[in-house]
Amino acid sequence: MSRDERCSLGDMNESVKTPFPTPSHWIDGRAVRGSGPLIDVVNPADESVAAQVHEGTEEDVNAAVEAALAAQPGWAATSPQHRADVMRRLAEGLQARSEELAATITLEMGAPIAFSLQVQVGFPVASTLAAVASAEQFEWTEVIENSLVVREPIGVVGAITPWNFPLQQLVTKVVPAMLAGNSVVLKPSETSPLSARMFAEMATEAGVPNGVFNVVQGTGPVVGEALSRHPKVDMISFTGSTRAGRSVSVAASGTVKRVALELGGKAAHIILPEADLDSAVTRGLAFAWANGGQACGAYVRMLVPASLQETVVDKLRTAAEEYVVGDPADEATRIGPLASETQRRRVDDYIRRGIADGATLVVGGPGRPEGFETGAYVKPTIFSDVDPESVIAQEEIFGPVLVVIPYADDDDAVAIANGTIYGLNAAVTGDEDHALAIARRLRVGQVDINGAQHNFQAPFGGYKQSGNGREMGRAGLEEFLETKAITR
Numbered sequence: 001m002s003r004d005e006r007c008s009l010g011d012m013n014e015s016v017k018t019p020f021p022t023p024s025h026w027i028d029g030r031a032v033r034g035s036g037p038l039i040d041v042v043n044p045a046d047e048s049v050a051a052q053v054h055e056g057t058e059e060d061v062n063a064a065v066e067a068a069l070a071a072q073p074g075w076a077a078t079s080p081q082h083r084a085d086v087m088r089r090l091a092e093g094l095q096a097r098s099e100e101l102a103a104t105i106t107l108e109m110g111a112p113i114a115f116s117l118q119v120q121v122g123f124p125v126a127s128t129l130a131a132v133a134s135a136e137q138f139e140w141t142e143v144i145e146n147s148l149v150v151r152e153p154i155g156v157v158g159a160i161t162p163w164n165f166p167l168q169q170l171v172t173k174v175v176p177a178m179l180a181g182n183s184v185v186l187k188p189s190e191t192s193p194l195s196a197r198m199f200a201e202m203a204t205e206a207g208v209p210n211g212v213f214n215v216v217q218g219t220g221p222v223v224g225e226a227l228s229r230h231p232k233v234d235m236i237s238f239t240g241s242t243r244a245g246r247s248v249s250v251a252a253s254g255t256v257k258r259v260a261l262e263l264g265g266k267a268a269h270i271i272l273p274e275a276d277l278d279s280a281v282t283r284g285l286a287f288a289w290a291n292g293g294q295a296c297g298a299y300v301r302m303l304v305p306a307s308l309q310e311t312v313v314d315k316l317r318t319a320a321e322e323y324v325v326g327d328p329a330d331e332a333t334r335i336g337p338l339a340s341e342t343q344r345r346r347v348d349d350y351i352r353r354g355i356a357d358g359a360t361l362v363v364g365g366p367g368r369p370e371g372f373e374t375g376a377y378v379k380p381t382i383f384s385d386v387d388p389e390s391v392i393a394q395e396e397i398f399g400p401v402l403v404v405i406p407y408a409d410d411d412d413a414v415a416i417a418n419g420t421i422y423g424l425n426a427a428v429t430g431d432e433d434h435a436l437a438i439a440r441r442l443r444v445g446q447v448d449i450n451g452a453q454h455n456f457q458a459p460f461g462g463y464k465q466s467g468n469g470r471e472m473g474r475a476g477l478e479e480f481l482e483t484k485a486i487t488r
Contacts, residue, residue, distance in 0.1 A: 024053035024193070024217045025060055026200035028067035029210025034060045036218065039190050044110040044337040044344075044376040045328055051108075053193050056218030061185070061226040064214040068156045068183035069232055071211025076153045076181035080140060083179050084132045090175070090206035091128040094121065094167075097202065101167060101195055103329075109163055109192040110337040110376065111291055112328045119291070124171040127472070130456035131171075134474050135179040148486040153181030154258065155234035157480060158227040160220070160248065161196070162240045163189035163339050164294040164398075170196055172460075172471045173237045174213065180480040183212045185233070187223045191340055220244060228252045235260070235480065239296075241396070242421070242465045260469035260479050262296070262461060264396040265424030268417035269299035270407075270438060271312065272430025280429040281315040283451045285402065287427070289323060289380055292335055293400040294343070296466075297425045301393060303413050306406035313362055313384045313404060320363045323380055323400075325372070335400055337376040344376040347399030351381050354392040359383040359403070388416045396422070414441045423463030427451075445470070 025032040036055035043050040075083070094101065102116035111120050142149040157177045161169040166188060177184050188196035196215050203213045216223050220240075228236050228251035235258040238248045242263040252259045269287070271280045287299040304312045328336030338344045351366045364381030380400040386393050388405050407413040417426055418441075427448040428435040439447040445462045459475035461467060469479050 026215040027064045053217040056216040056223040058226040060216045064185045064216050067211040072183035075212045084135045086207040087132050093202040094125050104194050106328045108194050109339040110328050112333040112336045114331050124167045127171050128175050131175045150484045151481040157182045157184045158233040158236045159186045160238045163191035166192040167195045169239045176476045177480045185214045193217050225251050261467035263467040265296040266420045266422040267299045267425050268301045269427040270303045270413050273305045275430040285319050288402040289400040302404045309406045325369045341376050347378050350397045354383050357390050360385040418443045421465040424466035
């Protein structure tokens with residue numbers, strides 16, 4: 001299907017000049033207008049309306065689920081290798097349209113274009129290929145004594161994804177689910193919905209049969225809830241805030257469907273006394289402020305030996321000068337706007353709270369950066385002398401706000417790192433043996449030691465109120481499978 005044909009699927013919205021056709025849902029292999037009103041997709045850099053999508057209704061969800069239900073048996077009957085081949089072609093399609101996808105993500109949620117190309121699109125391509133490799137190596141059947149253990153698709157999967165990494169979080173759920181033989185109904189965030197629609201078109205072009213992958217745009221309270229409680233949906237995979245995850249669990253509980261949650265985080269980066277401070281600070285700040293700090297795994301708490309806090313803060317102040325706030329379409333920009341005006345106000349409130357609670361402001365502060373009177377911009381901010389029990393050290397801010405917390409010794413560092421409701425991830429910098437000993441004591445799903453290379457085959461997920469289940473690699477594939485024992 002050519003781009004011109006895709007755009008001719010529906011009338012262009014006359015009030016908004018956009019390459020995206022107005023029919024916003026993707027159900028049973030085609031664009032569907034839906035019955036709800038239009039939702040504005042706002043460019044957070046200048047507050048202009050970039051596009052519009054139809055707000056989904058319960059009826060739209062029902063139609064998508066019925067399409068998925070009808071398509072799933074045929075897709076499950078194909079060989080795992082056939083499904084892997086289709087997903088490999090999908091990865092090739094993502095790569096081929098990477099510049100268009102990156103520009104779209106920058107438009108809809110404000111990520112700097114260089115970051116969008118490298119991470120917002122680069123990671124989904126790598127994640128898809130890693131999932132394909134896992135599926136090709138996976139043991140779909142296993143003999144245990146006199147039993148044949150068979151792994152089968154769970155059925156219809158409802159996927160609900162967030163606005164901060166709209167394509168990556170989609171791929172992390174949808175690709176393993178389809179590799180496992182399931183069909184999927186996706187509800188992307190209404191804040192950044194455009195890349196999901198593009199993905200649907202590319203999936204069809206790659207050979208995903210009609211009905212196997214469906215998209216219903218809309219809000220969580222309407223579309224997300226309808227999907228979560230739908231009796232014909234066998235599983236819900238959700239990524240988002242801990243608060244929203246609780247609501248999804250409640251809605252899904254009535255049908256006792258499987259629920260996989262990837263929720264909030266408050267990652268601690270523990271810098272050990274023997275660490276190379278220049279490297280630790282540079283890397284730590286990069287991970288704290290990547291994507292404007294809008295990442296559940298951002299290293300937002302920097303834990304430093306009390307005797308080294310002043311030195312670390314001086315190095316952070318210098319490192320922060322390298323972070324240019326600007327137009328996300330400019331390749332030189334390292335920090336663009338936050339994804340929405342709502343998010344800007346939320347982050348600004350946290351910065352003001354940090355000052356009110358007595359933390360030392362190192363750089364940044366409340367209010368918009370100079371020269372940015374329009375757009376969802378905040379000042380990248382660093383606090384030091386932060387009380388580990390304070391609001392800014394405990395709650396997920398989801399913006400470019402780094403808090404520096406001094407610690408006395410290893411036991412104190414571990415207690416502070418573990419001392420939140422979250423348990424998604426952490427980082428440790430220092431002597432490898434020392435860092436590994438600390439890592440084993442942390443109540444989190446994954447730990448990065450000394451900036452290790454990202455592993456797309458390793459399981460990703462959290463402890464405590466950061467969720468349950470695991471994504472990525474073999475573990476991510478297993479999330480979408482049932483296990484049957486046939487004893488002879």
